[in-house]
Amino acid sequence: MKIAVEGCCHGELDNIYETISYLEKKEGVKVDLLLCCGDFQAVRNEGDMRCMAVPAKYRTMQTFYKYYSGEKKAPVLTIFIGGNHEASNHLQELPYGGWVAPNIYYLGYAGVVRYRGIRIGGLSGIFKSHDYRRGHHEFPPYNPQTLRSVYHVRNIEVFKLKQIQMPVDIFMSHDWPRGIYHYGNTKKLLRKKTFLCQEVNSNTLGSPAAEELLAHLQPSYWFSAHLHVKFAAVMQHAPKGDAAPRVTRFLSLDKCLPHRDFLQIVDLPDRQSSSGGLEYDPEWLAILKATDGLQRTSPQPWNPPENNGLHERWDFRASEAVMMKVVEELSGELDIPDNFRRTVPPYDPAHPQPHAAPAYSANPQTTELCAKLGLSDIYAGAGLGGGSAWGAEEEGGSSGSAEEPSEYPSDTSGLSSSFNPDEITLEEEWEEGGEEGGEDETESKVRTPSRMVLPEPKCTDSPAPLNLPPPSHSTPRVAQCDGGGEDVADACTLKRASTEGPDGQGATPRIKRRNQVIYASADDDQSGEQG
DSSP, rough: OOEEEESOTTTTTHHHHHHHHHHHHHTTTOOEEEEEOOOOOOSHHHHHHTSSOOOGGGOOOOOOHHHTTTSSSSSSSSEEOOOOSOOOOHHOOOOOOEETTTEEEEEOSSEEEETEEEEEEEOOSSSSSTTSSSSOOOOOSSOTHHHTTBOOOHHHHHHHHOOOOOOOEEEEEOOBBBTGGGGGGHHHHHHGGGGHHHHTTTSSSSSSHHHHHHHOEEEEEEEEEESSOOOOEEEEEOOOSSSSOOEEEEOOOOBBOSSSEEEEEEEEOOOOOSSEEEEEEEHHHHHHHHHHOOOOOOOSSOOOSSSSSOOOOOOOOOHHHHHHHHHTTTTTTBBOOOOOOOOOOOOTTTTTTTOOOOOHHHHHHHHHHHHTOOOOHHHHHHHHSOOTTTTTSSSTTTTTGGGGGSOSSSOOTTHHHOOOOOOOHHHHHHHTTTTTTTOHHHHOOOOOSSSSSOOBBBSSSSSTTTOOTTTTTTTSSSSOOOOHHHHHHHHHHHHHHHOTTTSBBBBBOOEEEEEEGGGGGGGGGGGGGOO
């Protein structure tokens, strides 16, 4: 099976599909599936643009509306997760996933689906410690705070994903798992992005929540985006029990621009499947049902139940019997229905409405799935409940654990918290990309090979137990297989040398707009997400 992986989409669907078509012709292959790792920007009309956390000058319609309106249809099945540049009111309609256009499927806040026997999971958004324990309380019209908090990862979604026991083939997150940079060519990464030195050295680059999921799920492949750079890594996990150690192949890609590494085709072996289409995953649906009472639409902090004497139940893993019951509730039909319906009028270039207000609509796909499985529509709950907390009286002390200290007491998510690569201006993108004249326009966009090339797995001299809290399970010791620690030191030395004057004294460095937010105080971190 040929799977195309895209980094940040930023609404460039026409260009992405054209690039896939070009690669198919050039390589003589047929792409079966496209995976997009966030910043998809499923903008349907002008009202949706007002629900994106970007400066006004970057609020452009792009091309998604053509696929939403029916003017075009995606030529390849597309599955995507959300990032930090999304039409949040649109994606909130589908908390458990669903079709945003024919042949384009959103995985929801978190989700797992199956395609031709391949199990694909994902986590939408980026990590922010101050919102991590809150419920999904945001609702349009957003204020400047909720416009950003709406796309922050919540602990309830991570808790659900940690109930998964069956192997996952592919997992997607927008920001990187913290520590993954130690398992690839760190020196090359820091040559491309020298301003990451501080975060890499302090192990604060990336998401601690994604790092935790990486240790638990140990998928065969993990794809990310967000940092606008291509980076590959291979992580060998410590073995669980008597099982053989698993290996995760990590790949992050750039955004869709000419001369950038934004697309990669990955080969996966074909598997037998009862269906050639997209299917629900029984284990995931069983977990959704079991954890429905834990859903919150309150901004108050909350911790998931654990085995600490305060909760009657803390294990929500799905047994085979429970999974079979879910299949029975679906009448044995696991194929995800083609039940896309428009919920707002699409953009009409002939009759623009620049002052259109953000729209709220209940999505029939969510309504139908909730009715079949007995789930709660948390988007409707946020709008109607005014900050209610479902299940607050259930599970004994579930609500009582809200005052417990956070698992992540400080914002250690690196660029995911204090810096946003989308602060780069369009002119700087072209400057970095290095425009090359005289090439065919389509060919100049493609710089990736048809197959994924990865380094050898990195190991540690004494792997840490996987059940320890971050960062111990993914931070290698100094004695690594390829001397990665020296790579980091060399790259950071180059960074320091570039900011020193001829006499060795510190000179005033030239800081681009994209770098300024790194040096802002923690209190200013909300401003770092603009762009």
